[in-house]
Amino acid sequence: MQERVAEHLREYLEDLQDELKWNKSFNKTQQQLIASAQSAKREIAEGRAKPMNYEKL
Numbered sequence: 001m002q003e004r005v006a007e008h009l010r011e012y013l014e015d016l017q018d019e020l021k022w023n024k025s026f027n028k029t030q031q032q033l034i035a036s037a038q039s040a041k042r043e044i045a046e047g048r049a050k051p052m053n054y055e056k057l
Contacts, residue, residue, distance in 0.1 A: 043049040
């Protein structure tokens with residue numbers, strides 16, 4: 001029983017570490033994502049954006 005509890009705690013701690021890494025990575029790129037979204041909105045408003053052709057992907 002102790003082994004199962006210990007394993008569960010190890011997995012839980014690993015998940016927490018992964019979550020912290022993800023949050024740190026996201027925070028580093030958040031300003032870039034905001035700038036890209038604003039740029040895309042501007043292009044759409046100015047009529048410079050074109051619908052994506054999924055057949056060409």
